[in-house]
Amino acid sequence: MTTTESKGFPENAPPLPDRPPRLVSNIDLQVSKRLLWVGRAAYPLQNIARVHTFTLHPKRKEATVRFLKNVAITLTAAIALTVIGGATSLSNESVGGGIITFVWIGALAALIAFTVQLLSVLTAASHYVLSIETSGPSTAVVTSTNPHHLDQLVGRISHAIENPGTEFQVTVESIMVNPKSYYFGDNVNMYGGTGNVGMASR
Structure with missing residues (x-):
């Protein structure tokens, strides 16, 4: 709910729910x-x-712009770290390779998260x-x-x-x-x- 809940209820207040909250549930809107x-x-x-x-x-336009910015930042950071990892691998191949692998696994996970966020907004319904x-x-x-x-x-x-x-x-x-x-x-x-x-x- 979008407001702070009241802790004290008069006798005519709507009854408290006797079931755990669900994504969809009945509530009362009452004037008394x-x-x-x-x-x-x-x-x-x-x-x-x-x-x-x-x-x-839904903020579809903003979500799309935010997604593109996040993707650009993530790929830029991944490429930069890959270059650094490549330079490191010249002196220690195992360390450099490990850094590159870790960077791209993290980048892939971030891209998946950004995609999920975008789809959640693009598929959201409008409400009157x-x-x-x-x-x-x-x-x-x-x-x-x-x-x-x-x-x-x-x-x-x-x-x-x-x-x-x-x-x-x-x-x-x-x-x-x-x-x-x-x-x-x-x-x-x-x-x-x-x-x-x-x-x-x-």
């Missing part, structure tokens, strides 16, 4: 007593600065999302395969902000994506987790 709950994270409605929808696109931003640094993001559901949810949350007595609850699905691989529109500070952002699908 001036609080917006997204799973176990609570947001005071008066602290919500903006609720809006946008399409979350609803973003809930607070006056502080916290942000929650939910998504749906049906954009109309998110548009309706924007209206319901906005209505709850303007009308303190409003309460509602919907069930969504939580998924995990890497925020470094996506455009998030405006600059967003992500809190909670280790490099992941919580997403929800209706």
